[in-house]
Amino acid sequence: MSADQQGNRPLSEEELQDLVASSDAGGRDPAGSIGLFLAIVAVIWSVFQVLLASPIANYVLPGSVVNNARQFHLAFAMFLAFAAYPALKSSPRNYIPIQDWIMGVLGAFVALYGYFFYTKIVDAGGLADDTDKWIALGGLILLFEAARRALGPAMAIIATIFLAYVFFGSSEWVPEVIRWKGASLKKAMSHMWITSEGVFGIALGVSTKFVFLFVLFGALLDKAGAGNYFIKMAFGALGHLRGGPAKAAVVGSAATGLISGSSIANVVTTGTFTIPLMKRVGFSSEQAGSVEVASSVNGQIMPPVMGAAAFLMVEYVGISYVEVITHAFLPAAISYIALVYIVHLEAVKRNMPTLGDREVHLARTIVGMASFFLVFAGLCYGSQFPVDAAEAWVPSMAGLVITAAILLVYVGLVAMAAQVPDLEPDDPNAKTVELPDISKIYKAGLHYLLPIIVLVYFLMIEQKSPGLSAFWATALLFVILATQKPLKAIFRGNSEVVNAFLSGVFDLWEGMIAGARNMIGIALATATAGVIVGTVTLTGIGQVMADLVEAMAYGMTYFAAVFVHLISPATDMIGLTAFDGTIAERAQDMTGTTLVFVLMCVGLLSLVLGMGLPTTANYIVVSSLMAGVVVELGAQSGLIVPLIAVHLFVFYFGIMADVTPPVGLASFAAAAVSGGDAIKTGFTAFFYSLRTVALPFVFIFNTDLLLIDVTWVEGIVVAVFATIAILVFTAGTMGYFVTRSRMYESIALVFVAFALFRPDFFMDRISPPFTSVDPSALVETVGETPVGTEVRLVISGPDFDTLEMVDTTVVVPVGNEEGGAARVEAMGLLLVEEDGLVKLDEPLFGSPVADDLGNFDYYGDEAVRITSVNLPSSQPPKQLIYIPAMILLGLIAFLQRGRAARQEVPA
Incomplete structure (x- = not known):
């Protein structure tokens, strides 16, 4: 049955862009002078944030503005929220009603209240007077309304519930276990709005200092044409393979995820091209949409941006940004490798055709892609040597020399790009699909890699702050957007240089507008989440939540002990009895299991809250409530859980909410592109994302996967066997390895994956570690x-x-x-x-x-x-467990290969 027969149809390009705009940038875009005014405000916000992150911030911006940057950040966001997001679906989109003007101006004013009355607030020691408390209450109401418009009602409702708990937590109708003494309006408003404990807390500070620059960087890079370049390169490299469009979707979305923190925008950007091609080679509408959802959502776990969570982890965990992305890299990389393998297995199971007439060389393709990434990594690492040389030869002018060298390289790469036609988006519905020839198109976008190299160099080599690193990369993008078109015109001998320059400036203008509008929701999410965090710090509800979760987990442990007690006669018969004594003693022996149940509760909480909260806000809320709980209960169970592992665990489950029905927004966006059923798309995407569910449990118990306290050699070994483990786990859950797996083979494959992921689990039982x-x-x-x-x-x-x-x-x-x-x-x-x-x-x-x-x-x-x-x-090295695990894997492959050979023999 077709999509149209089911009542579903793919949305048009205009409708898809409206979907992205309404969710990410605001659905209202008035024309004329009002539209120009809003564009100017957005550009001013972008310029302000760029200057704030620059080395000259203290010279070009007043000290009072720099010190109160969070207030200005929120003021821009609140004004643009009321201007860009209609109050209701029936509200006008072509003009701004007078009430929205009023709320926008009032919202900006109350956000800047701390700036206007800074001296009075400091003299009062941060305590609100009668005027302050009413201004703060009005500010919270306006903030909640702006958040409702930009993020949906869930964020505002949850924040309102937490705020109500601050006031009415002492009431009799509040359960005694979470009852507290309550707070006066003046005390609550001081905490939430006047001080830096609530709205203007760490989360909004991270949004102000770091996140905006990275969002702007992504918007500018996409506007320059990098998004289309990445997709074409991925399609050219993988499109000719079996299931090639799906594999290209995964790799293209991974690359796009580097520059986009939005799952929905990623789905629509790459999905409008890849989903129709996936359907053409045999994927159903739901499967095609699911592949795009799984790969687009995973873009948020891919360093360096990670949907803004990486910067929050720096503040919450108290480690450097380099450490955060080092710990996050391996799970993200193997997760994408597994997704490529998933679509490969789907294509093999269904015997899907290939696109085009290009000869398939899988090994050559793998070597080629690995070579590209190695060369790129080498360039990032090797960039330090010419920089060191310049600083040694001309220390006083090293900055100018390095800048001139980068510009010369840029001009040379643009000259190469001018030798080939500009890349235009392909039509996935064309009668014949021509695969891009990488040897011909790679020149067209090599200069897009320069800002990424600059970003990685400053982050990883120089280890500068994320804000300053993003500033230099963004500054280079300013140059690229303004000059790439006129330079190409010059190299091609085109006389329209002035028009090309004006077109580039217009692209830069639009990129800054897009970056600012994309930040509205993130700024409001971090500000509103500050109310929840402020409630936790003011009331101590975090400890109460810890006790509740701990009680739930111990209850689950007790029931598990009852189950063990009931089946113990059977286990006695085969010599597998693990516990002796009463049920209570069994439960005491199973304290390690308690942590698993706690993690399950935390994951479920992330999924539930994520149904209505954006990923960043979900991460802030759940990590604030539960991160300390997991660490504490882990210590009680004898397991030392690093705080970064818990934060990554929360984040992984937070992004899964974009996939999971019934609310998964990315699944709805993919269904809008494919014309498939949104709920079926969500469930299929969740199945494809099982590795994203399993990995957090693995790295909680085996922190080697996060490259914590491992040497270079150990890290390489972990990376190799973790990659094998995730591929084997994928084969086990997909029911296909060399050929279709039998049930016992699938179970054995999952067991092998567990052994490769957790060799310590078995080694500790062979030889106690302590x-x-x-x-x-x-x-x-x-x-x-x-x-x-x-x-x-x-x-x-x-x-x-x-x-x-x-x-x-x-x-x-x-x-x-x-x-x-x-x-x-x-x-x-x-x-x-x-x-x-x-x-x-x-x-x-x-x-x-x-x-x-x-x-x-x-x-x-x-x-x-x-x-x-x-x-x-x-204790013997736990890596010895890899040997029997690989032998078992080889045995399964041998059995399946023999069966596959027999199936191929004609009757």
Whole structure:
């Protein structure tokens, strides 16, 4: 049945652009002088943000403006939100009603209130007076309305619920477990609007300092023509393979994801070309849309932009930007590799035809693409050497020399681009599809790689701030947009140089408008999420949420223990009994399982909230509520979970909300392009994205996947076997490896993938990773332990808030002090041996264990004590597990290859 027969039809190009505009940039675009005025405001915002990120910000902008940049950032966003986003579907789109003008101006004013009355607020110590509190309340109402228009009602509703909890949290109708004393209007408004704890907090600061520049960078790069270039290159490299359009969609979306933080825009940009071609070679409308959704949504997990989350992680986790994208890179890369493999398996299963008449050389294609990425990485890395040479030869003029060299390279690359025709978007519905010839078109866009190289150089080599790095890359894009067309005209001998220059300036103008309008929703999302974060810090609801989730997880653990208890006779028969004793004892033994249930609760919360919140806001809310919970419960279970792993876990599940029915916006956008059913598209995309669901659980328990504390050699080994693992997992879940898999083969493939992802799981059971020491021998043991050895201590004691006995695990390195007593004291442990127990006094402030042990009540009836001391034991390398796993994989391949050969033999 066709799409039209089902009542679905592909949207026209105009309708698709309207869909993107209404979701990302605002659906209202008035013509005439009003339209010009809005365009000027958007460009002024872009220029302001560029100047703010520049090295000359303190020279060209007043200090008061720089210090209050967040207020100006939100003021622009609120004014443009009321101007660009209609209040209702029935509201006019060709002009701005008077009430929207009023709300836009008022919104900008209340956002700038802290700037206009900065002295008064500082003199009052940040405490609101009667005027401040009413202005702040009006500001919140206007902010919520702007967020409702730009982001949908969910964000405003959730923020309103949290704000209501601030005021009415002491009411009797509030469940006792989350009840608190409540706050006055003046105190709440001080916290939410006047200080930097609420709306103008970290999230809006990150949006102001970093995110805008990267969004603008992406908009300018796309306006220059890079998006079309990336798609054509991907299609030229992969289009001739079986399922080629789908593979091109994946690679093209990955490249587009580098410059776009929007799933919907990515779907529409690449999908209008790839989805019809996917349908042409045999993919159904839903499958074609699902491939595009899965690849476009994954663009947000691909460094360096990561949908703005990377910059938030810098602030929330407290590590450098380079560390964030280093940790995020491998999971994102193997996730895309797996998606290419998924569409390959779909094409093989369905015996899909190839496009064009080009001879298929799979190995050559893989080598060619790998070579391109290696060359690109080499250029990024090697760029430091000419820079170092210039700084050594002419230190006083190194900046000018480097700038001149970049411009010369740029002019040379544009001269190469002028030798071939400009790339025009292809018609995917043409009767005959001509595959782009990479050898002929690659010259057309090599100069687009220069800004990316500059960005990567400043981020990774110079390790400058993300804002400054994006500034230099954006500055180069300004030059490219303004000059590429006139330079091409000159090199081609065209006399229309002036017109070409004016066309380039117009492209730059439109790019700055697009960047500003794309930022409206992100700025409002971070500001509104600040209300939720402010509620957490003001009321302490975060700890209550931790207790609730912990109770839920322990409840699930108890039921799991009941199940184990019920099946234990059967397991006894085959010698697999893991637990002895009562159900309670079994539940106690399954504390590691509790963390899995907590992670499931966090993932579910991210999915539910993500149905109405944009990815960035979803990440802010869930990480603020739950990141600390996961780390704390992990420590109680004996697992030290790095904070960055938890934040990436939350982020991965947040982006899955763009896929998951019934609200997944990216799935609806893809269905609008393909004419397929949106719900079916969403479910199919979720199935294709199973690896995105599985990977976060893997890197929580195996942080090697995030390249944490691994050497270069170990990192390469992890990357190789993680890639094999994700491909094997894909084959297992797709039911196809060498040929169609039988059920037991699929289960075996998933088992192999688990072994490759978690070799430590099996090695720890073969050879325990730790040796237990009696706590009373701690001082003597630490005195004899080599310097730098990490000692794992399990501390038990009453929780400061609940007074219930809890355990937590801390890892402390052994110092180089003389004697065990001095080393223990240097750790911050104040030991008191009494009643046969090794008790602890409250650690000194600033000592290594002070933060980890700060949640205990040291003055209650129950003493805080050390219950376990564990030292690393001599364990065989966990990589040995790879050997039997690969043997099993080879056996499965051997069995399937034999079956496939028999199936090919004619009867």
